[in-house]
Amino acid sequence: MTLEAIRYSPGSLQILDQLQLPEHCHYEALSSVQQASEAIRAMKVRGAPAIALVGCLSLAMELRAGAGGPGLAALVAFVRDQLRLLVAARPTAVNMARAARDLGQVAAQEAEREGATEETVRERVIRFAEDMLEKDLKDNRSIGDLGARHLLEQTNPRGGKVTVLTHCNTGALATAGYGTALGVIRSLHEMGRLEHTFCTETRPYNQGARLTAFELVYEQIPATLITDSMAAAAMAHQGVSAVVVGADRVVANGDTANKIGTYQLAIVAKHHGVPFYVAAPSSSCDLHLETGKEIVIEERPSQELTDLNGVRIAAQGIRVWNPAFDVTPHELITGGIITELGVFAPEELRGALSASVFSEGQ
Numbered sequence: 001m002t003l004e005a006i007r008y009s010p011g012s013l014q015i016l017d018q019l020q021l022p023e024h025c026h027y028e029a030l031s032s033v034q035q036a037s038e039a040i041r042a043m044k045v046r047g048a049p050a051i052a053l054v055g056c057l058s059l060a061m062e063l064r065a066g067a068g069g070p071g072l073a074a075l076v077a078f079v080r081d082q083l084r085l086l087v088a089a090r091p092t093a094v095n096m097a098r099a100a101r102d103l104g105q106v107a108a109q110e111a112e113r114e115g116a117t118e119e120t121v122r123e124r125v126i127r128f129a130e131d132m133l134e135k136d137l138k139d140n141r142s143i144g145d146l147g148a149r150h151l152l153e154q155t156n157p158r159g160g161k162v163t164v165l166t167h168c169n170t171g172a173l174a175t176a177g178y179g180t181a182l183g184v185i186r187s188l189h190e191m192g193r194l195e196h197t198f199c200t201e202t203r204p205y206n207q208g209a210r211l212t213a214f215e216l217v218y219e220q221i222p223a224t225l226i227t228d229s230m231a232a233a234a235m236a237h238q239g240v241s242a243v244v245v246g247a248d249r250v251v252a253n254g255d256t257a258n259k260i261g262t263y264q265l266a267i268v269a270k271h272h273g274v275p276f277y278v279a280a281p282s283s284s285c286d287l288h289l290e291t292g293k294e295i296v297i298e299e300r301p302s303q304e305l306t307d308l309n310g311v312r313i314a315a316q317g318i319r320v321w322n323p324a325f326d327v328t329p330h331e332l333i334t335g336g337i338i339t340e341l342g343v344f345a346p347e348e349l350r351g352a353l354s355a356s357v358f359s360e361g362q
């Protein structure tokens with residue numbers, strides 16, 4: 001059985017409640033945008049692509065049940081309002097915002113077509129959301145394959161195995177399947193070229209310890225868990241060949257927002273001469289923003305730092321700063337940005353994406 005964050009068939013949407021992993025594999029049914037926004041905010045489902053998929057599929061669920069309208073204008077307004085709710089749930093990852101822009105346009109264009117009915121508008125939006133699932137899985141397989149080949153050529157052109165360090169969770173649990181950075185690791189393993197994986201615990205939410213470690217054990221991929229503070233020592237003493245992480249938003253100059261702690265990993269990698277890669281679908285790229293300074297960074301509740309499983313571990317009265325993400329400047333992304341369209345140096349990204357079908361709607 002493969003791990004699935006999202007189970008969808010027309011008229012049924014279920015998410016694996018990631019708050020209960022790794023102890024329990026519990027699927028929760030969602031039938032509305034409101035329920036999906038709450039699940040995203042609570043991090044029952046997380047990871048940039050999975051957030052967008054669940055958001056859009058929850059809208060598809062409502063539309064299939066006949067929500068919105070009456071009348072074409074009211075239906076398009078309903079679609080746009082629901083999408084706004086989803087975008088607001090978590091601000092840093094761009095995937096939901098991009099999908100919202102595309103879906104809003106799809107709905108409006110269909111409504112303007114001669115002969116359009118509420119039925120055809122609903123169908124177009126539903127089909128777009130359903131197609132996203134398939135596309136994400138396909139893109140992740142390309143990212144895995146392209147990334148693995150590039151990484152091997154850069155680090156080990158004469159053959160042999162590589163050791164990769166990764167951060168947070170970017171696997172099947174964060175996507176429609178296979179994963180992005182973890183997809184590269186999966187591909188290396190499938191090619192017989194992976195010596196070992198180091199996955200960071202990823203404080204404060206422990207996506208590494210709870211989710212990535214779970215996926216690696218489940219897939220029997222050789223791996224060791226380290227705390228975030230062990231990354232420099234691992235690079236100094238454990239033969240790390242490359243660092244590969246995911247992204248929540250890659251902007252035009254290549255600056256990348258990803259899980260808090262990514263930035264310091266990139267600095268440490270540069271110090272040790274270890275190539276640092278970002279693996280992300282083009283749906284995580286945002287050419288509307290020029291530099292990482294413009295990215296809104298989500299701040300999460302203080303309890304994520306002060307409490308562990310509901311038990312207070314921090315001194316009472318201490319102040320807390322809990323940004324969920326940080327921005328890695330493009331000059332630290334020394335390996336490249338791995339997308340389904342190819343592997344690019346940060347300064348090549350804008351040109352490469354502008355020249356592709358990606359630029360439609362940008």
Ligand code: MRU
Binds near residue numbers: 207245246247
């Ligand atoms: O807060 P999270 O768990 O949603 O953060 C996830 C990450 O930072 C991932 O690296 C990113 O979304 C890419 S997932 C393919």
